[in-house]
Amino acid sequence: MANMERANFGSKLGVILASAGSAVGLGNIWRFPCEVGQNGGAAFLLVYLACIVFLGVPVMVSEFLIGRHSRANTATAYSILAPHTKWSFVGLMGVVSAFLILSYYTVVAGWTLEYTVAAIGDQFTAGTDFTAFFNNFVANPWKASLYVVLFMLLTHIVIVRGVTDGIERFSKVMMPMLLFIICVLVICAFSMPGSAEGLTFLLKPDFSKITPKVVLSAMGQAFFSLSLGMGCLCTYASYFGKDTNLMKTAGSVAAIDTMVAFMAGFIIFPAVYSVPGLSPDAGPGLVFVTLPNVFNIAFQGAPVLGYVFSVMFYLLLVLAALTSTISLHEVVTAYVHERFGLSRKVGANIVTLSCMALGIVCALSFGVLKDFTLFHMTIFDLFDYVSAKFLMPLAGMLISIFTGWYLDRKLVQSEVTNEGRLRVPLFRFYIFLLKYFAPLAIGIIFVNELFK
């Protein structure tokens, strides 16, 4: 069905903002500062940067070229490029992982929506026990489910409008808003009393902290943050035009994604260090427990500023999460629509309803279902494990092998150079990274995660 009339992104800016929207998400603002905090600050950052450049960008270019060349959803794309082989399995794996990630990612996205509502309602008041606040919220079956449903509906509204009028148009509004909010927050955070200490933590490397565990966490984070392995960027690339420069686009997306992650660090660490006794290595609670304390205590003398800061911060998280859930939804919707010949609207309805159901089950695993475990994991943890720790690196490794070893070199070169119209001096280096470095490096993360 790949020859159905396909939509296209209408402009270069649309291409970059939609792809960057997929990459920029909770991974940048929630997970990245946790990882930095738990892996020793600046030392982690250097390794992370190397992973983005030598691993993330080459795999991203591969996803782009697979998508654009085949102009099909990610599962069909592999069957077009490698007919009658088992490679189509890689694309299908992407669809399954995107579906699973969407289900549990929406749970955390729902928390950000709840926190935005709480921030607007000025609920982060002095004396609140934020650990209890968070625990009570996630364990409340009605509230947690309600926010999953609401977030999925927001995603649905964009998806049913289609590629140009939905994804592209909304990305063009939401991404500039996100970038504006993050700049304002960085300026605010720099003027806080703990900013010097926070910046030192973030920027002064202590090389003795670089252990194998830090390297592996940095690779995993780079991968998650750039949305690789799930078919998101492959699906988006199927809507790119013939003149899109794949290398440049991958470079821009990686640069925006990294800049936002660093800026999130520039907001969170100065803020955390402004309140004595708070720790930067609070893990997942950093954003949902530690920060409300900061809003409360650090802004005691200027409550209005604290109010504005907290509303803007959680709104930022909602926007970031939404542009990512849209891309995950699109992977599955494009597949259902093209593979089964259903209308896009019916496909989107099916995906939304089934992800809502699974999302609610994931949300309940913090409350009524918390004792229901499979392989010693709650459903939420199991989904996270299977998709982000297992399927994602496996897909990444296979994508680099597919492009580096299986695909005809002429086809790869023709896609990357837009049929010879672009000069790409780094082409041979790109092929080297794909053939040797990426499969090996990702293989190591994968084995490490499996046998941890």
Ligand code: PFF
């Ligand atoms: N890159 C997103 C983030 O950093 O939050 C998460 C994500 C989106 C991962 C889409 C994978 C994906 F396919």
